[in-house]
Amino acid sequence: MTRIALLNIGTELLVGRTVNTNATKIALMLRAQGFHLESTIVCHDTEEDIRYWIDELLSRHEVVLITGGLGPTRDDITKGVLLDRFGGEMICHQPTLEAIKQYLSSHGRPLLDQNRQQAIVPSSCKVLRNHYGTAPGMVFWEGGKMVVSLPGVPLEMEFLLQKEVIPLLLKTYPVQNMYTRIIRTIGVPESQIAQKMEGIEDQLPEQLSVAYLPSYEGTKIELRMKSNDAEQGNREIGAAQKRIANMFAEYVYSLEDKTPSQLLKEYMIAHQVTMATGESCTGGAIAALMVEHSGISAYFKGAVVAYSEEVKENILGVKRGTIERYDVVSGEVAMEMARGAREQLRSDFAVSITGIAEAEQDKSTEALPQAWLGFSDARGEKAFHFKLFRQRKQNIAIAAQAAIIYALRCLQE
Secondary structure, eight states: OEEEEEEEEOOHHTTSSOOHHHHHHHHHHHHHTTTTTEEEEEEOOHHHHHHHHHHHHHHSSSEEEEEEEOOOTTTTOHHHHHHHHHOOEEEEHHHHHHHHHHHHHHHTTTOOHHHTTTTTTTTEEEEEEESSSSOOOEEEEETTTEEEESSHHHHHHHHIIIIIIHHHHHHSOOOOOOEEEEEESSOOOOHHHHHTTTTTGGGGGGTTTEEEEEETEEEEEEEEOOOOOOOHHHHHHHHHHHHHHHHTTTEEEEEEOOOOHHHHHHHHHHTTTOOOOOOTTTTTTOOOOOSTTTTTTGGGGEOOOOSSSHHHHHHOOOOOOHHHHOOOOSSHHHHHHHHHHHHHTTTSSEEEEEEEEEEEEEOOGGGSSEEEEEEEETEEEEEEEEEOSEEEHHHHHHHHHHHHHHHHHHOOO
C-alpha cells in the first residue's frame, strides 16, 4: 500500500482562525480512489518547520502532499523552501504567467507584481495549471518518491487534486479496485449498530471493512472492499450491503452516499412535487440546507420562520386553543404549522419544526432540548418527536437534518 502523508502549512490553522477542511476533503478524495492518508501534520509558516516536516514525512512515505503557503503575500514561503530542498533555480513559467493574466483579466483585476511572482517557480518541478486561482501546483521527485505542493484555497486545491494529482498517483502507484457501499441510518446510535454487527462479522467477506460514521445526518455505515475481480467484488459487497440494510431496516433512509437534502431534492424532481417549510427552533436552517443545491428553485417554494407564537398563529394559522391545550412544543402545533406552510405557500408538501434548542437551568424535563417535526401533504398530517442533548448550535444542525430525513421518509411511505 502506498504510504501518503499530508502537510498543511498555515499558522492560521494552529491558532484556530481557519478550519482545516482541506485535510478532510483530501482524505475523502484519496479514499474514493483506493488510497489512504497515513499521516496528517499541520505546521507554522516558518522555513524551519516546513523543511523539517518535508524531510520527516519523506523518510516514512512514498508521497507527501502539501497545501498552503503559495499565495502572493510575504508569509507565503513554501516555494522558496522547496527550491532549497530540491534544487534548481527560480524561473518564470511562461504558461503560468499567461494563465494568471487571463484569470485576473476575466475577474476585472489588474496584474500586480505579487501576482507575477506566482509564475516564478523552481526549475526542478513539474508545474500544474490552476484554473481557479493564480498559484500553480508543483510536483517534485526524489528517489522515486513524490512531493506535491498545492494551494491552500479549498476550491483550487480540490481542482488540482482531482484533475492532476490523483491521475498521476494512479499512474505511478497502481491500486486494487476499491468497491464501496453505503447504508445511511437515522435514530440508531453508533454503539448499537456496532453491537448488533458483532453477531455477523465472521460471516462477512474477509476483505470487507466496515466503518461507522456518526454525524448530524445520522450514522452512516460504510462498506469497503478491495478486489481484482470486478464481478466478484460487486457481488459480495452488494450482498453484504443488502444483509446489513435489512438488519437495520427501520432506521435506513438511503443506500446512496448523498446528503439528505440532495436526496430530497432528487425525489422532488423525480416526482415533480414542491416543498415549503414552517420553522421555529431551527430559524430557517432547513430551508438553507435545501437551497444549497442548484436547480432547487423550481421545487422549493419558500419558508416561514415562525419563531414567536404570534407568527405561528397569524401567518401559519396555528390555533390559540391548540397552543394552550397542548403547548407550543407539541405534535399538534407541529402539524398545524406544516399544514399552514403548505397552504400559505401553495406547495405539495411541507415540513415543520417546533422545539427547544437549548435547556435552561433548573427547568423541568419538559423543558429539556427536544423537537416535534410536522409533515403535511394531500394525505393529511403527522408528527414525530425526538430528544436533543447537545448545545444550541449542534441541536439546530441536528434538528434541521432530521426534518429533511423525516420529510423524505414520509414521502416514500
